[in-house]
Amino acid sequence: MKKIMKQDQDVTKQHNKQMILDIIKKQRPISRAEIAKITRMSATSIGRFVSELCEEGLIRETELTSSGVGRKAIMLDIEPGAIYTIGVDMAKKRISFGIMDFSEAIIAQHRMDHKTQDSTPEETAELICNEMEGMLKQTGIPLEKVVGIGIGMPGVINYERGIVQLSTTLEWKDVAFASLIEKRLQIKTVIDNDLKVKILSEYLYGSAKGSNKTALIGIGTGIGSALIINGEVFRGGSNSAGELGHTTLDPNGNLCECGKRGCLQTYIDENSLIMEARRVKDVSDVRQVFAAARNEERWAKEIVSRTALYLGITINNIVCMYNPDTVIVSGDLVENYREIIDLVEEHSDQVIWEPFKGKFRVIPSELKGEAIVMGAGALAMQHFAPLAGTWAEES
Amino acid sequence: MKKIMKQDQDVTKQHNKQMILDIIKKQRPISRAEIAKITRMSATSIGRFVSELCEEGLIRETELTSSGVGRKAIMLDIEPGAIYTIGVDMAKKRISFGIMDFSEAIIAQHRMDHKTQDSTPEETAELICNEMEGMLKQTGIPLEKVVGIGIGMPGVINYERGIVQLSTTLEWKDVAFASLIEKRLQIKTVIDNDLKVKILSEYLYGSAKGSNKTALIGIGTGIGSALIINGEVFRGGSNSAGELGHTTLDPNGNLCECGKRGCLQTYIDENSLIMEARRVKDVSDVRQVFAAARNEERWAKEIVSRTALYLGITINNIVCMYNPDTVIVSGDLVENYREIIDLVEEHSDQVIWEPFKGKFRVIPSELKGEAIVMGAGALAMQHFAPLAGTWAEES
Incomplete structure (x- = not known):
């Protein structure tokens, strides 16, 4: 059953205020008049909401020469330093961090090697918190300006309860990871599956901008x-x-x-390529397979071609x-070895169901290594920024 | 980007009126006081909306002895005869019809044999319109009380534009079928893929009631x-x-x-069973295969077992x-031969990925043959009933 929620003045007010903040964020800098044109709200209402947002320190007025008539106009812009979030990308062998400001720019980055499998979840949480504190110290951002932390990680993640299922x-099972971070830093934390964070990122900042129906495949x-x-x-x-x-x-x-x-993964991921290669040659990583294929060695070309066939499937x-309408292919395997994507094209006649041919495009990831850090920062912004949730409650 | 829409008094009013109608529809009969409790709206507001809905003929007052105190209370109920829709199920060899009243009960049904492949789309549209006119005549429902027609059919359907892609x-390609019906009867028509209509039906009236995350598999x-x-x-x-x-x-x-x-369908649908059986015996339909399996013939048992394995996959x-959280299995094959579902259970250890085990239930369709007619009627109700679309616009 759909929402049963009375709409009253308070709800309407919050909705409209959030809408104005959203417009400023997406079309900044923008004048009050332009906001009026988009929203068809009265100048008085807009003025009131804008004042409130200024007082709360979320937006600011700037003076700009407007392009048309040459006279100065008061424009509205986001206050980038109003609040921050931190995005974290936890991978098998390394952890990457990024501090995101209110304008959703990454203003500081950091990456470290860490094998999560060799530590307890508590040790990993402690390490992550220490690194984040270090980054904040270096950039001079006070802890209380960080409204939330977002973490993307591989696996089945209970995102509502903050648990790595x-x-x-x-090599984790049933770890309440979000609360480990929250307890240590007193900052709200959301964790999510890495590919879900990645597609959010590609949608907001990367290849999927402007597409409302985008799938992402991650291969590594x-x-x-x-x-x-x-x-x-x-x-x-x-x-x-x-x-x-x-x-x-x-x-x-x-098996x-x-x-x-x-x-499916036993036919296409890096392990399966190596296993297949070892029937012929004692390779230790996937790089050797692609090197051999580029060197025209037949066994390696066959493996690469088969991988492209299964990617097509x-x-x-x-x-x-x-x-x-869009499929983004991402992950180490396709980002390091672009020839696979070209080969998929060749197989497409054989593997794509007729009614879908020409109805979607296949594109590589634009953000690559940055995607999860940015998406995790954005996820924290969506969850914990002021006024966030106003929309979510309604839908 | 999310909706940019100013919320003003009109929007709020429409929202609240639709909400009240919705509550009456789902919890009928219901008193004004109970509506106030659910919505936390004032008695005055509720009174005003209820009067409007009564005047529009969509609801009516009834007198009921309320269970608690024994005194009579004025209750509100839907006016079932306020409006109607017609739901149509177009299958390979037959077409089924149902007239749905405003309380979403099917008040008249009709079924006919018709091989759509042997007629032009225009002929089929004409036939459907004639049959619907006949049903309306028989039931005494005037044409102008029918607010919409919904049709479920197999295939890739452009549901927004009313085209069978x-x-x-x-055996249709690029047929603008909805407009053929609309032009002939002057009644708004929506067409949709049969399984999408079926799952809507199971969600509203059948096995999936109360589950918000239901998948349906149709095999035939x-x-x-x-x-x-x-x-x-x-x-x-x-x-x-x-x-x-x-x-x-x-x-x-x-192939x-x-x-x-x-x-996948070459491993599991009725054709594939028959093709497989013909390697051993000259069968003409799937019934013979299941009869042989029930008769303990080994080749047939193997085919049934393999079908169950692929259904598990x-x-x-x-x-x-x-x-x-719920998977409904439906369609002639599983509805006529329930033993397949029992066999799937036996294979489940082998075929279901560990993290999902115990996290969902598999159930048969409850509505069976009725599902598409009911769902198509409901689809038309969602699209064309008065006040419908108020919610849709917002989300």
């Missing part, structure tokens, strides 16, 4: 997917939608680390299930 | 799926999400009617992609 990459040590529709990340019943890697292709196929047979299957 | 079952002459989240049918970019049947399992697998190899793949 299962992460085979981090595993394979997964995510989807964003009308600005909302598609989560399914318990935030686990998009677990593409464990869809079954062949009930008698390759997967999950214990099932024939999971993956794209077909995700398009059949989600019907997006 | 591709239906291999009906083909295989497809649908998903409903928070009361909204998941449509994807162009209403083609859920095309499960053409996800690829094996690039070297069975599919679509021209690709190894599509289908369920795993849909759960991985959509992460629903």
